[in-house]
Amino acid sequence: xxxxxxxxxxxxxxxxxxxxxxxxxxxxxxxxxxxxxxxxxxxxxxxxxxxxxxxxxxxxxxxxxxxxxxxxxxxxxxxxxxxxxxxxxxxxxxxxxxxxxxxxxxxxxxxxxxxxxxxxxxxxxxxxxxxxxxxxxxxxxxxxxxxxxxxxxxxxxxxxxxxxxxxxxxxxxxxxxxxxxxxxxxxxxxxxxxxxxxxxxxxxxxxxxxxxxxxxxxxxxxxxxxxxxxxxxxxxxxxxxxxxxxxxxxxxxxxxxxxxxxxxxxxxxxxxxxxxxxxxxxxxxxxxxxxxxxxxxxxxxxxxxxxxxxxxxxxxxxxxxxxxxxxxxxxxxxxxxxxxxxxxxxxxxxxxxxxxxxxxxxxxxxxxxxxxxxxxxxxxxxxxxxxxxxxxxxxxxxxxxxxxxxxxxxxxxxxxxxx
Ligand SMILES: Nc1nc2c(ncn2[C@@H]2O[C@H](COP(=O)(O)OP(=O)(O)OP(=O)(O)O)[C@@H](O)[C@H]2O)c(=O)[nH]1
Ligand SMILES: [Mg+2]
Numbered sequence: 318x319x320x321x322x323x324x325x326x327x328x329x330x331x332x333x334x335x336x337x338x339x340x341x342x343x344x345x346x347x348x349x350x351x352x353x354x355x356x357x358x359x360x361x362x363x364x365x366x367x368x369x370x371x372x373x374x375x376x377x378x379x380x381x382x383x384x385x386x387x388x389x390x391x392x393x394x395x396x397x398x399x400x401x402x403x404x405x406x407x408x409x410x411x412x413x414x415x416x417x418x419x420x421x422x423x424x425x426x427x428x429x430x431x432x433x434x435x436x437x438x439x440x441x442x443x444x445x446x447x448x449x450x451x452x453x454x455x456x457x458x459x460x461x462x463x464x465x466x467x468x469x470x471x472x473x474x475x476x477x478x479x480x481x482x483x484x485x486x487x488x489x490x491x492x493x494x495x496x497x498x499x500x501x502x503x504x505x506x507x508x509x510x511x512x513x514x515x516x517x518x519x520x521x522x523x524x525x526x527x528x529x530x531x532x533x534x535x536x537x538x539x540x541x542x543x544x545x546x547x548x549x550x551x552x553x554x555x556x557x558x559x560x561x562x563x564x565x566x567x568x569x570x571x572x573x574x575x576x577x578x579x580x581x582x583x584x585x586x587x588x589x590x591x592x593x594x595x596x597x598x599x600x601x602x603x604x605x606x607x608x609x610x611x612x613x614x615x616x617x618x619x620x621x622x623x624x625x626x627x628x629x630x631x632x633x634x635x636x637x638x639x640x641x642x643x644x645x646x647x648x649x650x651x652x653x654x655x656x657x658x659x660x661x662x663x664x665x666x667x668x669x670x671x672x673x674x675x676x677x678x679x680x681x682x683x684x685x686x687x688x689x690x691x692x693x694x695x696x697x698x699x700x701x702x703x704x705x706x707x708x709x710x711x712x713x714x715x716x717x718x719x720x721x722x723x724x725x726x727x728x729x730x731x732x733x734x735x736x
Pocket of ligand 1: 518521539569632633656
Protein backbone atom coordinates (compact mmCIF):
# COMPACT_ATOMS: atom_id res chain seq x y z
CA UNK A 318 0.00 0.00 0.00
CA UNK A 319 1.26 3.46 -0.90
CA UNK A 320 2.39 5.41 2.18
CA UNK A 321 2.00 9.16 2.51
CA UNK A 322 3.26 11.83 4.85
CA UNK A 323 0.79 14.69 5.26
CA UNK A 324 1.81 18.30 5.69
CA UNK A 325 -0.98 20.55 6.98
CA UNK A 326 -0.16 24.15 6.28
CA UNK A 327 -1.78 27.30 7.57
CA UNK A 328 -0.57 30.47 5.92
CA UNK A 329 -1.61 33.47 8.00
CA UNK A 330 -1.97 35.78 5.01
CA UNK A 331 -4.51 33.42 3.35
CA UNK A 332 -8.08 34.56 3.14
CA UNK A 333 -10.60 32.48 5.06
CA UNK A 334 -10.57 31.47 8.66
CA UNK A 335 -9.87 27.78 8.79
CA UNK A 336 -8.16 26.73 11.99
CA UNK A 337 -5.09 24.54 11.59
CA UNK A 338 -6.88 21.64 13.38
CA UNK A 339 -9.64 21.82 10.77
CA UNK A 340 -7.21 22.06 7.85
CA UNK A 341 -5.35 19.05 9.18
CA UNK A 342 -8.46 16.93 9.89
CA UNK A 343 -9.86 17.71 6.45
CA UNK A 344 -6.61 16.62 4.80
CA UNK A 345 -6.75 13.35 6.75
CA UNK A 346 -10.36 12.79 5.66
CA UNK A 347 -9.47 13.43 2.03
CA UNK A 348 -6.52 11.04 2.12
CA UNK A 349 -8.51 8.43 4.04
CA UNK A 350 -10.97 8.49 1.14
CA UNK A 351 -8.21 6.99 -1.04
CA UNK A 352 -6.29 3.76 -0.64
CA UNK A 353 -3.19 5.56 0.67
CA UNK A 354 -1.89 4.88 4.18
CA UNK A 355 -1.08 7.93 6.32
CA UNK A 356 2.15 7.73 8.34
CA UNK A 357 2.17 11.14 10.06
CA UNK A 358 0.59 14.56 9.74
CA UNK A 359 3.02 17.43 10.20
CA UNK A 360 1.63 20.81 11.22
CA UNK A 361 3.18 23.87 9.70
CA UNK A 362 2.09 27.44 10.45
CA UNK A 363 3.76 30.25 8.56
CA UNK A 364 3.24 34.00 8.50
CA UNK A 365 3.49 34.32 4.74
CA UNK A 366 4.17 31.97 1.82
CA UNK A 367 7.63 31.73 0.27
CA UNK A 368 7.96 31.64 -3.52
CA UNK A 369 10.37 28.70 -3.55
CA UNK A 370 8.87 26.23 -1.11
CA UNK A 371 5.68 27.80 0.26
CA UNK A 372 7.05 27.04 3.74
CA UNK A 373 10.44 27.83 5.34
CA UNK A 374 13.60 25.96 4.29
CA UNK A 375 14.14 24.61 7.82
CA UNK A 376 10.70 23.02 7.82
CA UNK A 377 11.40 21.47 4.42
CA UNK A 378 14.50 19.77 5.87
CA UNK A 379 12.48 18.48 8.82
CA UNK A 380 9.85 17.06 6.44
CA UNK A 381 12.54 15.47 4.31
CA UNK A 382 14.04 13.69 7.32
CA UNK A 383 10.65 12.37 8.49
CA UNK A 384 9.69 11.30 4.96
CA UNK A 385 12.91 9.26 4.75
CA UNK A 386 12.53 7.78 8.23
CA UNK A 387 8.99 6.72 7.56
CA UNK A 388 9.87 5.48 4.07
CA UNK A 389 6.89 7.18 2.51
CA UNK A 390 6.15 7.20 -1.22
CA UNK A 391 4.40 10.54 -1.32
CA UNK A 392 4.22 13.82 0.57
CA UNK A 393 0.81 15.50 0.43
CA UNK A 394 0.39 19.22 1.18
CA UNK A 395 -2.95 20.58 2.39
CA UNK A 396 -2.19 23.82 0.57
CA UNK A 397 -2.03 24.49 -3.15
CA UNK A 398 1.49 24.65 -4.59
CA UNK A 399 2.71 26.53 -7.63
CA UNK A 400 4.56 24.50 -10.26
CA UNK A 401 7.88 25.92 -8.99
CA UNK A 402 7.13 25.20 -5.33
CA UNK A 403 6.12 21.67 -6.19
CA UNK A 404 9.28 20.96 -8.21
CA UNK A 405 11.52 22.53 -5.56
CA UNK A 406 9.89 20.60 -2.74
CA UNK A 407 10.10 17.38 -4.67
CA UNK A 408 13.80 17.92 -5.29
CA UNK A 409 14.52 18.90 -1.69
CA UNK A 410 12.49 16.11 -0.11
CA UNK A 411 13.34 13.49 -2.73
CA UNK A 412 9.78 12.15 -2.74
CA UNK A 413 6.81 12.64 -4.96
CA UNK A 414 5.00 15.73 -3.67
CA UNK A 415 1.41 16.63 -4.47
CA UNK A 416 -0.90 19.41 -3.38
CA UNK A 417 -4.53 19.55 -2.25
CA UNK A 418 -5.92 20.21 -5.72
CA UNK A 419 -4.10 17.26 -7.21
CA UNK A 420 -5.29 15.08 -4.35
CA UNK A 421 -8.91 16.12 -4.95
CA UNK A 422 -8.52 15.57 -8.69
CA UNK A 423 -7.13 12.09 -7.99
CA UNK A 424 -10.08 11.24 -5.75
CA UNK A 425 -12.48 12.42 -8.44
CA UNK A 426 -10.58 10.42 -11.06
CA UNK A 427 -10.85 7.27 -8.95
CA UNK A 428 -14.57 7.80 -8.36
CA UNK A 429 -15.75 8.86 -11.83
CA UNK A 430 -17.93 6.15 -13.38
CA UNK A 431 -19.98 7.64 -16.18
CA UNK A 432 -18.30 8.63 -19.46
CA UNK A 433 -19.28 12.23 -18.78
CA UNK A 434 -17.90 12.17 -15.23
CA UNK A 435 -14.62 10.74 -16.50
CA UNK A 436 -14.33 13.40 -19.17
CA UNK A 437 -15.05 16.18 -16.69
CA UNK A 438 -12.30 14.97 -14.39
CA UNK A 439 -9.84 14.51 -17.26
CA UNK A 440 -10.53 18.04 -18.46
CA UNK A 441 -9.89 19.44 -14.98
CA UNK A 442 -6.68 17.37 -14.70
CA UNK A 443 -5.32 18.58 -18.01
CA UNK A 444 -6.14 22.17 -17.17
CA UNK A 445 -4.33 21.76 -13.87
CA UNK A 446 -1.37 20.32 -15.75
CA UNK A 447 -1.03 22.83 -18.58
CA UNK A 448 0.46 25.77 -16.65
CA UNK A 449 2.77 23.33 -14.88
CA UNK A 450 4.47 22.16 -18.05
CA UNK A 451 8.03 23.36 -18.07
CA UNK A 452 10.30 24.30 -20.99
CA UNK A 453 8.96 23.13 -24.28
CA UNK A 454 6.42 20.88 -22.69
CA UNK A 455 8.53 18.37 -20.83
CA UNK A 456 7.04 17.29 -17.56
CA UNK A 457 8.01 14.84 -14.88
CA UNK A 458 6.08 11.64 -15.17
CA UNK A 459 4.60 12.03 -11.71
CA UNK A 460 2.80 15.18 -12.70
CA UNK A 461 0.63 13.08 -14.97
CA UNK A 462 -1.07 11.63 -11.93
CA UNK A 463 -0.82 12.06 -8.19
CA UNK A 464 -1.28 9.25 -5.76
CA UNK A 465 -0.81 5.77 -7.09
CA UNK A 466 1.81 6.75 -9.66
CA UNK A 467 5.59 6.77 -9.74
CA UNK A 468 7.87 9.18 -7.92
CA UNK A 469 10.56 11.65 -9.00
CA UNK A 470 13.77 10.54 -10.60
CA UNK A 471 11.82 8.39 -13.03
CA UNK A 472 12.08 8.94 -16.75
CA UNK A 473 10.87 12.29 -17.89
CA UNK A 474 7.87 12.11 -20.11
CA UNK A 475 7.77 14.13 -23.25
CA UNK A 476 4.44 15.78 -23.57
CA UNK A 477 3.59 18.01 -26.43
CA UNK A 478 1.75 21.04 -25.18
CA UNK A 479 -0.16 21.34 -28.41
CA UNK A 480 -1.30 17.74 -28.04
CA UNK A 481 -2.70 18.52 -24.59
CA UNK A 482 -4.42 21.65 -25.87
CA UNK A 483 -6.00 19.61 -28.65
CA UNK A 484 -7.19 17.06 -26.13
CA UNK A 485 -8.65 19.85 -23.96
CA UNK A 486 -10.58 21.23 -26.94
CA UNK A 487 -11.86 17.78 -27.85
CA UNK A 488 -13.01 17.11 -24.29
CA UNK A 489 -14.78 20.47 -24.16
CA UNK A 490 -16.56 19.67 -27.40
CA UNK A 491 -17.62 16.19 -26.25
CA UNK A 492 -18.81 17.57 -22.93
CA UNK A 493 -20.83 20.18 -24.73
CA UNK A 494 -22.55 17.43 -26.71
CA UNK A 495 -23.40 15.66 -23.47
CA UNK A 496 -24.72 18.93 -22.16
CA UNK A 497 -26.94 19.51 -25.19
CA UNK A 498 -28.34 16.03 -24.84
CA UNK A 499 -29.08 16.65 -21.17
CA UNK A 500 -30.70 19.96 -21.92
CA UNK A 501 -33.11 18.25 -24.28
CA UNK A 502 -34.17 15.73 -21.66
CA UNK A 503 -34.31 18.51 -19.13
CA UNK A 504 -36.50 20.61 -21.41
CA UNK A 505 -38.76 17.63 -21.90
CA UNK A 506 -39.09 17.37 -18.14
CA UNK A 507 -39.72 21.10 -17.84
CA UNK A 508 -42.40 20.85 -20.49
CA UNK A 509 -43.99 18.19 -18.29
CA UNK A 510 -43.99 20.96 -15.74
CA UNK A 511 -42.64 18.90 -12.94
CA UNK A 512 -41.02 21.20 -10.39
CA UNK A 513 -37.43 20.29 -9.58
CA UNK A 514 -35.78 20.14 -6.19
CA UNK A 515 -32.02 19.71 -5.96
CA UNK A 516 -30.08 18.49 -2.94
CA UNK A 517 -26.85 20.42 -2.47
CA UNK A 518 -24.30 20.39 0.33
CA UNK A 519 -20.82 19.70 1.60
CA UNK A 520 -19.39 16.33 0.70
CA UNK A 521 -20.55 13.61 3.11
CA UNK A 522 -23.37 15.77 4.55
CA UNK A 523 -25.84 12.99 3.69
CA UNK A 524 -27.38 14.13 0.39
CA UNK A 525 -27.55 10.67 -1.15
CA UNK A 526 -28.82 9.12 2.09
CA UNK A 527 -31.59 11.75 2.10
CA UNK A 528 -32.44 11.09 -1.56
CA UNK A 529 -32.64 7.36 -0.80
CA UNK A 530 -34.85 7.99 2.22
CA UNK A 531 -37.21 10.31 0.32
CA UNK A 532 -37.53 8.27 -2.85
CA UNK A 533 -36.82 4.75 -1.65
CA UNK A 534 -33.83 4.41 -3.98
CA UNK A 535 -30.38 2.98 -3.52
CA UNK A 536 -27.90 5.62 -4.56
CA UNK A 537 -24.49 4.57 -3.12
CA UNK A 538 -23.55 6.30 0.14
CA UNK A 539 -20.42 6.07 2.27
CA UNK A 540 -18.37 7.90 4.87
CA UNK A 541 -15.75 8.53 2.19
CA UNK A 542 -15.68 11.98 0.62
CA UNK A 543 -17.05 12.54 -2.89
CA UNK A 544 -19.00 9.29 -3.13
CA UNK A 545 -21.42 10.77 -5.65
CA UNK A 546 -20.02 12.13 -8.87
CA UNK A 547 -22.88 11.30 -11.18
CA UNK A 548 -26.11 13.02 -10.27
CA UNK A 549 -29.29 10.98 -10.02
CA UNK A 550 -32.83 12.30 -10.41
CA UNK A 551 -35.94 10.57 -9.08
CA UNK A 552 -39.58 11.49 -8.97
CA UNK A 553 -41.33 12.05 -5.68
CA UNK A 554 -45.01 12.34 -4.96
CA UNK A 555 -45.81 14.98 -2.37
CA UNK A 556 -48.68 14.50 0.10
CA UNK A 557 -50.65 17.22 -1.74
CA UNK A 558 -50.63 14.95 -4.78
CA UNK A 559 -48.08 16.99 -6.67
CA UNK A 560 -45.22 15.18 -8.39
CA UNK A 561 -41.75 16.69 -8.30
CA UNK A 562 -38.30 15.67 -9.51
CA UNK A 563 -35.62 15.48 -6.87
CA UNK A 564 -31.90 15.27 -7.72
CA UNK A 565 -28.69 14.45 -5.91
CA UNK A 566 -25.48 16.33 -6.80
CA UNK A 567 -21.74 16.12 -6.39
CA UNK A 568 -20.59 17.27 -2.93
CA UNK A 569 -18.96 20.65 -2.37
CA UNK A 570 -15.81 21.47 -0.44
CA UNK A 571 -14.22 24.71 0.69
CA UNK A 572 -11.81 26.12 -1.88
CA UNK A 573 -12.94 23.57 -4.39
CA UNK A 574 -10.42 23.67 -7.25
CA UNK A 575 -11.66 26.18 -9.74
CA UNK A 576 -11.05 23.90 -12.75
CA UNK A 577 -13.15 21.24 -11.12
CA UNK A 578 -16.10 23.57 -10.59
CA UNK A 579 -15.68 24.72 -14.20
CA UNK A 580 -15.53 21.16 -15.51
CA UNK A 581 -18.55 20.10 -13.44
CA UNK A 582 -20.59 23.16 -14.30
CA UNK A 583 -22.50 21.23 -16.94
CA UNK A 584 -23.56 18.58 -14.40
CA UNK A 585 -24.35 21.30 -11.92
CA UNK A 586 -26.78 22.90 -14.34
CA UNK A 587 -29.41 20.94 -12.42
CA UNK A 588 -28.68 23.32 -9.55
CA UNK A 589 -28.95 26.40 -11.72
CA UNK A 590 -32.30 25.27 -13.13
CA UNK A 591 -33.78 24.04 -9.85
CA UNK A 592 -37.02 25.53 -8.57
CA UNK A 593 -35.98 24.86 -4.99
CA UNK A 594 -32.71 23.81 -3.32
CA UNK A 595 -32.44 21.69 -0.20
CA UNK A 596 -29.13 22.42 1.49
CA UNK A 597 -28.07 19.35 3.47
CA UNK A 598 -25.80 20.20 6.41
CA UNK A 599 -24.20 17.77 8.84
CA UNK A 600 -24.96 19.14 12.32
CA UNK A 601 -22.77 16.54 13.99
CA UNK A 602 -19.69 18.15 12.42
CA UNK A 603 -18.26 21.03 14.45
CA UNK A 604 -17.27 22.73 11.17
CA UNK A 605 -20.98 23.21 10.41
CA UNK A 606 -20.70 26.97 9.92
CA UNK A 607 -17.59 26.71 7.74
CA UNK A 608 -19.34 24.06 5.63
CA UNK A 609 -22.36 26.30 5.31
CA UNK A 610 -20.17 29.19 4.19
CA UNK A 611 -18.31 27.02 1.65
CA UNK A 612 -21.56 25.76 0.11
CA UNK A 613 -22.97 29.28 -0.17
CA UNK A 614 -19.75 30.35 -1.91
CA UNK A 615 -19.95 27.55 -4.49
CA UNK A 616 -23.64 28.36 -5.10
CA UNK A 617 -22.63 31.96 -5.62
CA UNK A 618 -19.96 30.87 -8.11
CA UNK A 619 -22.62 28.90 -9.99
CA UNK A 620 -24.84 31.97 -10.09
CA UNK A 621 -27.42 30.29 -7.83
CA UNK A 622 -26.83 32.25 -4.66
CA UNK A 623 -30.35 33.64 -4.58
CA UNK A 624 -32.33 30.45 -5.24
CA UNK A 625 -35.12 29.61 -2.81
CA UNK A 626 -33.60 27.20 -0.30
CA UNK A 627 -34.61 24.98 2.61
CA UNK A 628 -31.93 23.71 4.97
CA UNK A 629 -31.93 20.09 6.12
CA UNK A 630 -29.91 20.02 9.35
CA UNK A 631 -29.00 16.36 9.06
CA UNK A 632 -27.56 13.67 11.38
CA UNK A 633 -29.41 14.84 14.50
CA UNK A 634 -29.26 11.24 15.70
CA UNK A 635 -25.52 11.78 16.30
CA UNK A 636 -25.95 15.00 18.24
CA UNK A 637 -25.48 14.79 21.99
CA UNK A 638 -26.56 18.33 22.81
CA UNK A 639 -30.09 18.89 21.54
CA UNK A 640 -30.29 22.24 23.31
CA UNK A 641 -27.40 23.54 21.24
CA UNK A 642 -29.12 22.25 18.11
CA UNK A 643 -32.27 24.20 18.83
CA UNK A 644 -30.18 27.34 19.18
CA UNK A 645 -28.22 26.54 16.01
CA UNK A 646 -31.41 26.00 14.06
CA UNK A 647 -32.31 29.65 14.58
CA UNK A 648 -29.31 30.62 12.44
CA UNK A 649 -30.83 28.88 9.44
CA UNK A 650 -34.13 30.15 8.16
CA UNK A 651 -36.50 27.56 6.73
CA UNK A 652 -34.62 24.69 8.31
CA UNK A 653 -35.59 21.27 9.62
CA UNK A 654 -33.61 19.18 12.11
CA UNK A 655 -33.70 15.63 10.86
CA UNK A 656 -31.90 12.36 10.35
CA UNK A 657 -31.80 10.90 6.87
CA UNK A 658 -30.43 7.71 8.37
CA UNK A 659 -33.13 7.02 10.98
CA UNK A 660 -35.90 8.87 9.15
CA UNK A 661 -36.50 11.18 12.11
CA UNK A 662 -38.49 14.30 11.19
CA UNK A 663 -38.62 13.46 7.52
CA UNK A 664 -42.31 14.44 7.41
CA UNK A 665 -41.39 17.96 8.52
CA UNK A 666 -39.08 18.37 5.54
CA UNK A 667 -41.65 16.95 3.12
CA UNK A 668 -44.26 19.30 4.61
CA UNK A 669 -41.97 22.28 4.00
CA UNK A 670 -41.37 21.24 0.40
CA UNK A 671 -45.12 20.76 -0.16
CA UNK A 672 -45.84 24.07 1.48
CA UNK A 673 -43.34 25.80 -0.76
CA UNK A 674 -44.87 24.43 -3.94
CA UNK A 675 -48.48 24.81 -2.73
CA UNK A 676 -47.76 28.50 -2.36
CA UNK A 677 -47.00 28.56 -6.05
CA UNK A 678 -50.20 26.79 -7.06
CA UNK A 679 -53.26 28.45 -8.57
CA UNK A 680 -56.74 27.22 -7.66
CA UNK A 681 -58.94 27.08 -10.74
CA UNK A 682 -62.16 25.52 -12.09
CA UNK A 683 -62.32 24.17 -15.62
CA UNK A 684 -64.83 22.37 -17.83
CA UNK A 685 -63.49 19.63 -20.04
CA UNK A 686 -65.65 18.45 -22.97
CA UNK A 687 -66.51 14.73 -23.16
CA UNK A 688 -64.44 14.47 -26.33
CA UNK A 689 -61.27 15.26 -24.33
CA UNK A 690 -61.67 12.93 -21.36
CA UNK A 691 -57.93 12.10 -21.45
CA UNK A 692 -57.38 15.55 -19.91
CA UNK A 693 -58.92 14.33 -16.64
CA UNK A 694 -56.22 11.72 -16.42
CA UNK A 695 -53.63 14.36 -17.37
CA UNK A 696 -54.76 16.58 -14.48
CA UNK A 697 -54.68 13.65 -12.10
CA UNK A 698 -51.03 13.17 -13.00
CA UNK A 699 -49.88 16.77 -13.19
CA UNK A 700 -52.03 18.72 -10.77
CA UNK A 701 -54.05 18.24 -7.63
CA UNK A 702 -57.73 17.61 -8.26
CA UNK A 703 -59.86 18.97 -5.43
CA UNK A 704 -63.34 18.23 -6.78
CA UNK A 705 -64.77 16.61 -9.88
CA UNK A 706 -68.38 16.73 -11.19
CA UNK A 707 -69.69 14.92 -14.25
CA UNK A 708 -72.15 17.27 -16.05
CA UNK A 709 -74.08 16.94 -19.29
CA UNK A 710 -71.86 19.53 -20.88
CA UNK A 711 -68.59 17.93 -19.78
CA UNK A 712 -66.56 17.35 -16.64
CA UNK A 713 -66.16 20.19 -14.20
CA UNK A 714 -62.87 19.97 -12.32
CA UNK A 715 -61.66 22.10 -9.44
CA UNK A 716 -57.93 21.85 -9.21
CA UNK A 717 -54.69 23.35 -7.87
CA UNK A 718 -52.21 23.78 -10.64
CA UNK A 719 -48.67 25.11 -11.09
CA UNK A 720 -48.43 28.49 -12.80
CA UNK A 721 -46.41 27.10 -15.74
CA UNK A 722 -48.92 24.36 -16.41
CA UNK A 723 -51.78 26.83 -16.13
CA UNK A 724 -50.19 28.94 -18.87
CA UNK A 725 -49.96 25.86 -21.03
CA UNK A 726 -53.54 24.65 -20.61
CA UNK A 727 -54.94 28.13 -21.13
CA UNK A 728 -53.76 27.79 -24.75
CA UNK A 729 -55.95 24.70 -25.22
CA UNK A 730 -59.22 25.93 -26.79
CA UNK A 731 -61.16 22.85 -25.62
CA UNK A 732 -60.57 23.61 -21.95
CA UNK A 733 -62.96 26.18 -20.60
CA UNK A 734 -61.53 27.97 -17.59
CA UNK A 735 -64.36 29.33 -15.45
CA UNK A 736 -62.29 31.03 -12.76
N1 LIG B 1 -25.67 8.91 11.79
C1 LIG B 1 -26.05 9.38 10.61
N2 LIG B 1 -25.29 9.16 9.54
C2 LIG B 1 -25.72 9.64 8.36
C3 LIG B 1 -26.92 10.39 8.21
N3 LIG B 1 -27.05 10.75 6.92
C4 LIG B 1 -25.97 10.25 6.27
N4 LIG B 1 -25.17 9.58 7.13
C5 LIG B 1 -23.90 8.91 6.84
O1 LIG B 1 -22.98 9.88 6.38
C6 LIG B 1 -22.14 9.34 5.37
C7 LIG B 1 -22.23 10.18 4.12
O2 LIG B 1 -23.52 10.07 3.58
P1 LIG B 1 -23.82 10.26 2.02
O3 LIG B 1 -25.29 10.18 1.86
O4 LIG B 1 -22.96 9.37 1.20
O5 LIG B 1 -23.33 11.77 1.88
P2 LIG B 1 -23.30 12.67 0.57
O6 LIG B 1 -23.66 14.05 1.00
O7 LIG B 1 -24.12 12.07 -0.50
O8 LIG B 1 -21.74 12.61 0.24
P3 LIG B 1 -20.95 12.74 -1.16
O9 LIG B 1 -21.72 12.06 -2.23
O10 LIG B 1 -19.67 12.05 -0.85
O11 LIG B 1 -20.78 14.20 -1.39
C8 LIG B 1 -22.61 7.91 5.15
O12 LIG B 1 -21.77 7.06 5.90
C9 LIG B 1 -24.03 7.90 5.70
O13 LIG B 1 -24.43 6.64 6.22
C10 LIG B 1 -27.70 10.61 9.39
O14 LIG B 1 -28.76 11.23 9.40
N5 LIG B 1 -27.21 10.09 10.55
MG1 LIG C 1 -23.59 11.40 -2.30
